Amino acid sequence: MAWSPEKTEVKSWNEWDTLRHVIVGRADDCHIPPEEPALDAKVPEDSDMRGQWGRRPPETIDRANELLNNFADQLRGLGIRVDRPVPIDHSQPVTTPDFHTGSQFGCMPPRDVLLTVGHEMLEATMSYRCRWFEYLNYRPLLKQYWEEDQNFRHEAAPKPRLTDADYHPDYLSDKIGEAKRLEWAAEKFFVTTEEEPLFDAADVLRFGKDLVVQHGFTTNLKGIEWLRRHFPEHRVHTVNFPGDPYPIHIDATFTPLRPGLILNNPQRRLPEEQREMFIRNGWEIVDAAQPAHNTPPPLCYSSTWLSMNVLVLDPKTVCVEKSEVYQAEQMDKLGMEVIEVELRDAYAFGGGLHCCTADVFRDGDCEDYFP
Numbered sequence: 001m002a003w004s005p006e007k008t009e010v011k012s013w014n015e016w017d018t019l020r021h022v023i024v025g026r027a028d029d030c031h032i033p034p035e036e037p038a039l040d041a042k043v044p045e046d047s048d049m050r051g052q053w054g055r056r057p058p059e060t061i062d063r064a065n066e067l068l069n070n071f072a073d074q075l076r077g078l079g080i081r082v083d084r085p086v087p088i089d090h091s092q093p094v095t096t097p098d099f100h101t102g103s104q105f106g107c108m109p110p111r112d113v114l115l116t117v118g119h120e121m122l123e124a125t126m127s128y129r130c131r132w133f134e135y136l137n138y139r140p141l142l143k144q145y146w147e148e149d150q151n152f153r154h155e156a157a158p159k160p161r162l163t164d165a166d167y168h169p170d171y172l173s174d175k176i177g178e179a180k181r182l183e184w185a186a187e188k189f190f191v192t193t194e195e196e197p198l199f200d201a202a203d204v205l206r207f208g209k210d211l212v213v214q215h216g217f218t219t220n221l222k223g224i225e226w227l228r229r230h231f232p233e234h235r236v237h238t239v240n241f242p243g244d245p246y247p248i249h250i251d252a253t254f255t256p257l258r259p260g261l262i263l264n265n266p267q268r269r270l271p272e273e274q275r276e277m278f279i280r281n282g283w284e285i286v287d288a289a290q291p292a293h294n295t296p297p298p299l300c301y302s303s304t305w306l307s308m309n310v311l312v313l314d315p316k317t318v319c320v321e322k323s324e325v326y327q328a329e330q331m332d333k334l335g336m337e338v339i340e341v342e343l344r345d346a347y348a349f350g351g352g353l354h355c356c357t358a359d360v361f362r363d364g365d366c367e368d369y370f371p
């Protein structure tokens with residue numbers, strides 16, 4: 001049955017079918033959390049974020065919200081239903097029997113927390129202590145979907161304990177240097193240990209019957225095994241990108257645009273042996289265009305490669321950040337219609353256009369693209 005805006009239905013099997021219903025994050029009350037192992041490992045040695053923590057400056061929150069609200073309106077103007085989370089008080093510290101942290105993170109970006117696979121939305125375990133309760137920002141929406149859609153499966157992965165045993169102490173020095181980090185990434189030695197299953201939803205890409213999951217700082221092998229057992233009808237593939245010294249979240253590294261076409265970050269190429277499944281099935285993996293910026297904006301965790309963190313609206317249409325002119329140009333050459341969206345001043349809140357959204361409904365069914 002065709003999608004109707006009058007009726008709530010959760011369903012999304014991939015990253016590219018026509019988008020009908022989406023969640024867009026909010027910047028309200030976002031914090032830079034205090035130091036903690038997995039978060040520190042992601043912050044480059046020369047980042048302006050080192051040694052800082054507390055509520056983000058109010059003018060930056062207002063500006064990010066202005067951009068996120070405009071993006072939501074732009075999507076609504078295209079006929080897409082947009083929901084927004086309900087922020088909790090992120091200044092609250094978190095204490096569990098196993099850890100304590102001085103503040104939370106925010107309700108950005110939703111893609112990190114919520115994984116939609118078919119009729120299910122799964123709350124990820126998360127791997128940062130400051131993000132342990134982040135799912136609460138989305139609970140009002142998930143409660144509503146559950147009440148309105150009889151087929152919706154609301155699932156939550158087991159909450160991890162996040163004791164010190166979850167993190168390799170080797171990563172905790174702020175003077176490791178990029179060469180060492182690259183060596184470790186190539187050896188698949190990451191900040192998180194195999195103490196218990198850990199994954200962030202943004203390490204997973206959905207290709208119908210296949211789920212492609214990045215092994216890195218925020219997702220460990222046990223997390224991937226947990227996903228494999230949780231989705232027994234799917235094939236779950238582990239990938240890693242040795243060129244990335246800070247491997248978290250796959251969506252500024254590997255970006256499927258439509259069946260048969262993926263952008264890959266040229267500094268973080270998928271190793272040959274892991275390309276096999278794509279090549280054998282006629283998929284093309286092309287280098288993404290260079291970012292338009294040499295540095296990320298102030299107080300930003302992410303790299304300049306948010307340029308390729310695009311939101312695909314359908315196999316012919318893609319939202320690209322307005323200042324990312326080279327990425328837009330490449331999309332055009334690849335036959336995609338580009339919708340420009342201004343978002344750079346919200347990057348600091350956790351990412352780009354793909355990050356700041358979470359799918360609720362896309363057309364299409366679960367296809368096998370890699371028979």
Ligand code: NVA
Nearest residue numbers: 248249252302303351
């Ligand atoms: N690994 C990423 C996170 C972006 C979503 C980066 O390039 O910073």
